[in-house]
Amino acid sequence: MSLSVLICDDSLVARKQVAKCLPQDWDVQVHFAKHGEDAIDQLNKGKGQLLLLDLNMPIMDGYQTLEAIQTSAIQSKVVIISGDIQPAAHERVKALGAIDFIQKPVNPGQLQAVLKQHDLLNVSDELIESSLPYSVRDCYQEITNIAMGQAGDHLARIMNVFVKLPIPNVNLIEVSELHMMLKDIEKHEQVTAVCQGFIGGGVSGEAVCILSDSSFGDVAKILNITEAVDDQIQLEVLMDAASILIGTCLSGIGQQLDLSLRQGQPIVLGQHRNVNELINQNQNKWRKTLAIELSYGIEGFDVQCDLILLFTEDSMTVMNKKLAHLLEENT
């Protein structure tokens, strides 16, 4: 059973930042709370054996939260993460039962040191194995680079534009991170996203293509769409851009791994779809996923388009095997 961590801060940015600073290979379930009352609610439900708590928050601040934890005898360990650097604040929270105090903005090294000091980092052997070694990450990055090179060439020729090739960002991400990423899409009214499943040869996953709304006009221009860009045309543009980006990228990766990846019908992640629920349902099925993020730009146009390829944990076994020959050559 993995440790459950509750991050409580009224700022979304701060919550994200703290979550990002958690050690990558730490097997934890991350939950979020917007203020003290929210946190107490969740603690009472058994979430958050470790609470990372901000001090200044509306409704119920950090001090009141610590008091409430003491009075209801909740067993969670609490680490304060706050911008309040006064020694008095430090003393007060310690007196109220907090085990440590970290100054904002938090950085990964500092957080890790604190977690280590309090023996909270129980990294099992299995987890060390599943974290992404540098050489493997490098390999995925290189494969994506090559696929992108081919795709870029195709795109440039068909659209008559210069495509600024993105540097792929390869990471193992947690459910919670994907959650945040998708929630961001949902919140951001200025983006529209399409997702498409792919499968083949023991490898499967999903591709998510996100286009910022300000890009639609220019993408329509590139795709030679002359009509006024209304909602329907926007969807059309996104679908076309997604088909091209996802298609070229997957076929490039597939070629190198000697796989034929078939794509399912794309789905619009619109506002009518509750992304949150979608992920919740699957939360037990997977813990980590390999994510390749690509950010596209096109020279001379205001286009911001992100492509995220998410591979399942199972796929990685197959892919790592296929990559083995590349890795051997490297060493």
Next chain:
Amino acid sequence: MSKSALDDVLEFHWMMDMLQTVDVGIVVLDREFKIHMWNDFMESHSGLTAADAKGHSIFAINPDINQTWFSQKTNAVFALKIRSFMTWEQRPYLFKFANYRPITGTEDFMYQNIAISPLTSATGAVDYISMMIYDTTDKAAAKKQLEALQVHVDESNELT
């Protein structure tokens, strides 16, 4: 004719039979958009026989399709050898067919998901593309009902 050659012909025959009878519309087009295959699904729903459709331009058979738009869409399929997709959310249908369930169905026409794939020849070139037309009417109707229900719930929440 040797045994294996006969087997090949027989196999080809039942494979064709399968493509004809599958409950998905299949249309094969060349670079000039002339129709080379028009399966049973397309025949039944359009009322146009394969003999009538074959050899004709898709734009002549279905004037609803905007030529410039469709050429651009398929250009990527020919040139990049990728699949191109249309969903019913984006465009309810490309071929205006009646609802498969004309009595109990709630929608008048068939919502369609369409996938356009390159067909690679033995030489590796893409001279033909296939269109697969899927009936998504039930999905679309369910989503519409759900949305109507959401609006209803929101409205009654506002009243209370």
